[in-house]
Amino acid sequence: MNVNFINPFLESLLNVLKTMASMELKPGKPNLKKDNIAKGDVSGLIGMVGPQTKGSLSITFEESLILEIMNNMLGERPSSVNEEVTDLVGEITNMVTGGAKKLLGDKGYEFEMATPVVVFGKDHTIAHKSDGQKIIMPFTCDHGTAYIEICFEV
Amino acid sequence: MNVNFINPFLESLLNVLKTMASMELKPGKPNLKKDNIAKGDVSGLIGMVGPQTKGSLSITFEESLILEIMNNMLGERPSSVNEEVTDLVGEITNMVTGGAKKLLGDKGYEFEMATPVVVFGKDHTIAHKSDGQKIIMPFTCDHGTAYIEICFEV
Numbered sequence: 151m152n153v154n155f156i157n158p159f160l161e162s163l164l165n166v167l168k169t170m171a172s173m174e175l176k177p178g179k180p181n182l183k184k185d186n187i188a189k190g191d192v193s194g195l196i197g198m199v200g201p202q203t204k205g206s207l208s209i210t211f212e213e214s215l216i217l218e219i220m221n222n223m224l225g226e227r228p229s230s231v232n233e234e235v236t237d238l239v240g241e242i243t244n245m246v247t248g249g250a251k252k253l254l255g256d257k258g259y260e261f262e263m264a265t266p267v268v269v270f271g272k273d274h275t276i277a278h279k280s281d282g283q284k285i286i287m288p289f290t291c292d293h294g295t296a297y298i299e300i301c302f303e304v
Numbered sequence: 305m306n307v308n309f310i311n312p313f314l315e316s317l318l319n320v321l322k323t324m325a326s327m328e329l330k331p332g333k334p335n336l337k338k339d340n341i342a343k344g345d346v347s348g349l350i351g352m353v354g355p356q357t358k359g360s361l362s363i364t365f366e367e368s369l370i371l372e373i374m375n376n377m378l379g380e381r382p383s384s385v386n387e388e389v390t391d392l393v394g395e396i397t398n399m400v401t402g403g404a405k406k407l408l409g410d411k412g413y414e415f416e417m418a419t420p421v422v423v424f425g426k427d428h429t430i431a432h433k434s435d436g437q438k439i440i441m442p443f444t445c446d447h448g449t450a451y452i453e454i455c456f457e458v
Contacts, residue, residue, distance in 0.1 A: 194433075195349055195421050196351060197350060197351015197352070197353070197360065197417075197418025197419070197421075198351070198418055199351070199353040199416040199418050204417070204418050204419055205419055206351065206418055206419050206420070206421045208421060233431075236431050236433070237433065240431075240433030241433075243433075244433075262353045262358070263351075263353070263358070264351025264352055264353050264358050264359065264360055264418055265351070265358055265359055265360050265432065265434035265436075265455065265457055266360070266433045267349050267351075267362060267430060267431070267432050267433065268430075268433055269347070269349075269423045269425075269428055269429070269430055269431075270428060270429050270431070271423075271425035271426070271427060271428025272425070273425060274423055274424060274425025275423070275424050275425065276421060276422075277387075277390050277394075277421070277423075277424070278419065278421050279348075279391065279394030279395075279397075279398075279419060279420045279421065279422055280419035280420075282419075301419065303419055
């Protein structure tokens with residue numbers, strides 16, 4: 151899994167949050183360690199299947215951050231994660247993956263997306279069970295941290 | 305989504321747990337309600353993409369049940385969910401979906417599987433964000449409850 155394959159996902163996440171929620175998140179240091187896991191309060195997950203590869207993506211948010219994104223995108227800030235928030239996380243997961251799919255398609259890398267699944271639970275952890283390399287990368291702002299994790303079997 | 309499409313997944317789950325862990329789970333009543341969500345301690349999720357459809361599957365276990373399955377399959381019972389347990393949940397998710405894929409392929413329904421993702425967090429909830437119908441079904445035994453949820457866009 152090379153950087154050409156990863157960057158479109160990171161770029162797409164920054165794009166989606168900037169254009170939809172007027173939020174500029176600061177990318178942290180990518181981590182390739184095999185035993186690293188993302189931890190947060192609400193996560194969107196999606197499977198990807200292509201002719202040469204298959205994999206999974208997750209975006210995990212701290213509650214404070216996703217509630218602020220909700221407020222910026224929809225003008226309402228629920229006191230905790232509700233169905234509208236999990237719907238939003240599903241939408242963001244779709245948009246980020248769809249944006250990366252378009253960028254990668256332009257470069258000749260093709261895959262199809264499954265439908266997103268959203269997990270809610272205080273301090274849950276996410277482990278991608280693929281034989282391939284995975285990359286996890288934090289994004290931060292004043293309101294909290296999000297982690298994107300991408301994993302492809304080659 | 306008709307019963308021909310669902311039964312292979314339920315059959316495959318029963319098969320996997322019976323052959324691999326010598327456990328006979330009792331299927332409960334399937335639920336088609338749109339607002340129903342699975343709740344548990346550790347979940348395996350996988351995306352599916354076919355020519356006509358795409359979707360997602362999750363299998364959610366109560367901790368007591370997955371630890372008993374671990375004990376029956378591998379002869380060791382950790383005191384709580386560790387990486388070996390989440391590996392096992394990923395494997396079960398792969399085996400159940402692979403078994404259903406084979407049964408459905410025999411009937412002319414084709415799909416490809418993404419790679420599994422495992423979520424761990426006490427009392428987390430799972431929401432499949434697909435426009436299609438979804439079905440959720442409990443399986444019980446003395447050691448606890450598992451939920452399988454299958455969701456396909458048509």
